[in-house]
């Protein structure tokens with residue numbers, strides 16, 4: 001996977017992934033399972049290595065958005081339970097069954113489609129039922145729940161009934177309690193007991209009432225703060241470094257970058273760093289972002305380009321040299337910090353990271369890779 005032609009490096013600390021998973025797992029109510037959401041290529045960090053790492057910690061339940069994402073996880077985890085949030089779409093029913101991927105049924109037509117498949121195969125087909133309790137995004141509405149075809153449902157193997165929280169990153173938000181109550185009411189109206197799933201990362205931190213039988217943390221595993229405010233209980237997973245391509249001595253008054261928006265005059269020095277908006281360093285960081293060089297903060301000046309940014313290094317005591325690295329995400333600024341500067345959330349920073357980086361995984365992914373590393377040492 002390593003692309004040796006790229007100059008910037010994305011370090012993914014799988015030991016931090018492990019610690020974050022164990023932290024969330026330890027918060028769980030006794031008897032409830034802690035799953036993991038590895039959609040969008042594990043939030044941009046690599047579904048294969050992340051899923052193997054979590055499986056080695058006894059995580060058995062994995063959520064993805066699409067069939068293709070599920071198939072990618074299946075390729076590395078033949079035994080795991082894998083659920084597809086977007087439902088039984090994007091591939092033939094037979095392919096879902098062949099890959100042993102369990103769709104989340106988000107609507108009455110989804111249920112009809114899946115029960116028809118069960119009838120065709122003469123086998124109970126596995127599924128999760130999703131009911132909406134306030135997101136108004138996916139899932140059966142209140143009226144749909146009263147119309148549930150209970151007889152037809154008997155032809156399905158309903159693993160869980162789930163819903164999704166809209167505001168758990170704000171623990172005091174009244175939606176959290178309201179959704180919990182509605183979830184209880186709607187599931188009670190379903191006549192027979194199922195197993196249930198409601199909480200994402202932030203939902204786990206709300207407390208045991210929200211845990212039910214299975215939780216679905218994503219962001220926290222990847223080091224993103226599940227909470228809107230306050231200290232981040234998770235450990236950082238990602239370090240992103242850009243290589244300094246050039247150090248420039250500004251010897252005449254001028255401007256930096258496209259649009260000539262940022263004036264510079266001597267004495268000034270700049271460093272051009274090898275990543276840009278095509279690498280997930282958002283153009284909205286123009287005038288907002290900073291990099292750290294030798295641990296010192298250097299503002300990004302001029303517009304963010306596709307493949308490069310320019311940092312003002314005039315104030316540095318020790319000048320860097322081409323080939324030195326600038327910290328984009330690391331000990332001095334987290335993915336959440338960069339997100340704030342860009343006017344977005346840490347989730348978007350991670351999922352936008354792109355594939356031009358040299359990716360370096362530290363920490364063991366599973367027992368066999370650990371053994372291989374020992375053998376190589």
Ligand SMILES: *Cc1c(COP(=O)(O)O)cnc(C)c1O
Pocket residue numbers: 037039085164199200201202216217218219220
């Ligand atoms: C993405 C997602 C999650 C994970 O949420 P985090 O905030 O990243 O923990 C859980 N459940 C559903 C339905 C999701 O779409």
